[in-house]
Amino acid sequence: MDQILGQVLRNAVWERLDMLSELAQRADAPSLVSVARSELPRLTEGWRAMLLAHEPDERGDCPTCSTRWHRCKAPCPVWQVAHEHLVAGGLAPQQDPKRRRPAPAQARSAAPSAAETTGRHALVRTPAPRRALA
Template identity: 85%
Template sequence: MDQILGQVLRNAVWERLDMLADLATRADAQSLVSVARSELPRLTEGWRAMLTAHEPDERGDCPTCSTRWHRCKAPCSVWQVAHEHLVAGGLAPQQDLRRPSRRKPKVPAQTRGTTPGEATGRHALIPQVAHH
């Protein structure tokens, strides 16, 4: 049941982001202003809540990303992504501020958020692309 609920929540978030991105590229100026006034405060509060959960503790570790067996030093990947998208604007080259050589490759947009067997909703209709 938790897995189903998790997939429903993930799909709802992905679809909301898709809708906002679509509005940003297709809406007229008046609609954009209306959407910006309603959505920007929600998005900034969402970022703030997520970043608060990833604030470093007294040892400089991210309490959310760390486990009992593995400590994750700040800045964690959440803070790095926040900086890349909110400050650098995605224009600067991606960099891992802790260990540049250990960056994970980006997940293609077509496959984000779904795994075989759990895909439902609009994102389930996106064909999975096999990369060789």
């Protein structure tokens, strides 16, 4: 059940991002102003909430990206992506967004991929699973 709910959540987020990208590319100026006024505050609050969860602790580790056995030093991948997209902008090498985005929900196979079932997505690189110590 959690996998289904997670997939529905991820699909809804990807569809919303697709819709906003489409509006940015095709909408007329008055529509863009209206969308910017309603969506920019929501997007900035979303970034702030996500980055707050990835603030380094007193040891300089990201509490969200770290595990019991592997500490992730700041800046974690989430902060690196935030900097790349929000600060570096045109200075960072740009990847074609269509290559990063998963296929639309109706074109997906019935079985979710490993990334879909673990909640990983293209914007956040997560560490590879660790092998158990023998």
